[in-house]
Every structure is written in structure tokens, then in C-alpha cells.
């Protein structure tokens with residue numbers, strides 16, 4: 001039986017995904033799942049091409065230690081307009097979730113134990129970053145939700161119980177449609193832990 005269910009949804013302010021500077025990247029391997037959301041500053045084609053550059057880096061390095069991945073990505077994007085990122089690695093059998101973030105990407109766990117992830121200030125690709133690894137725990141039926149600032153940050157989960165009860169696909173879609181600000185690119189990764 002599959003014990004995680006996830007979906008990635010993005011929408012571009014300018015309408016077409018070829019002009020979206022937000023990027024969701026999820027990769028399941030062995031007993032792990034690497035989960036990363038990036039928001040490149042600004043939007044449009046230039047933001048999109050930088051997002052693709054970031055994705056190429058992730059595709060080659062996602063199995064490395066999270067500190068090495070985020071620092072490497074920082075170097076990879078150095079000299080560009082930069083962005084913000086939150087990246088996690090879930091150990092699927094145990095539910096242990098390690099994460100690190102720079103700048104404003106929201107990460108929440110919605111379930112019996114509500115939790116909000118803490119990121120360090122800074123801009124990926126600009127200046128110095130000092131990433132730290134934090135740890136939290138997913139339990140049965142928890143929802144891991146990552147979203148960019150194109151989604152309303154402060155919503156009461158109790159107002160959306162029906163939405164969050166669905167599968168990952170419908171949650172990610174619903175978050176974009178119901179909570180998207182429509183003033184920026186928007187993106188969301190929803191992952192249900194079904195162990």
C-alpha cells in the first residue's frame with residue numbers, strides 16, 4: 001500500500017505556467033521523500049528560467065544532506081535575482097521530517113498536532129545564508145502543506161476542514177483556488193501521510 005499521497009500545483013500571475021517563478025519539486029526514493037518549494041523573486045519568463053535552473057540543481061542533488069542541498073542551491077543561484085525556499089526530507093516508515101528553509105515559504109502540518117515550520121531570514125542566491133535543520137514528526141493522516149506567499153498565509157484550518165479531508169490532489173487545487181491571492185505566482189504542495 002502506498003503510504004504517502006502528494007500533489008504539486010502552481011499557477012502563474014501572468015496566466016501561463018511558462019511564466020511562473022514558483023516551483024514545486026517532490027521526489028520519492030528508497031524509503032524517503034524529498035519535498036521542496038521555491039519562489040523565485042518576481043515573475044514572468046526570467047523568473048521561470050531561474051526556477052528551471054533551480055530544478056536542474058535539485059534533480060542532480062536531492063539525495064544529499066539537506067544543508068548541502070540548500071547551500072549548493074544558494075551557490076547555484078548566486079548572482080541571480082534570487083528566491084526563497086523550503087525543503088524537507090521525510091523518512092516514510094517513521095514519519096520523521098527534517099526541513100530547512102530560507103525566506104518566506106510557509107510550511108505547516110495540519111492534523112492532530114498542528115505545527116508551523118520555522119525558516120531563517122535571507123534570500124537564496126544573495127549574500128550569506130545560515131540554514132539550520134529542524135525536525136518534526138508526522139503521524140497518521142497528517143497533512144504536510146507547503147505554499148508560497150501567493151497563498152494567504154493566515155487562514156484558520158477549521159474553516160477548511162472539508163477541503164483538508166480530501167486527497168492530496170483536491171487539497172492542492174483547493175488551496176490554490178480558495179486561498180490564492182491572485183496578485184503573485186502561487187504554488188502549493190500537499191502531502192498526506194497515510195502510514
Ligand SMILES: [Mn+2]
Nearest residue numbers: 039149150184
Ligand atoms: Mn511570491
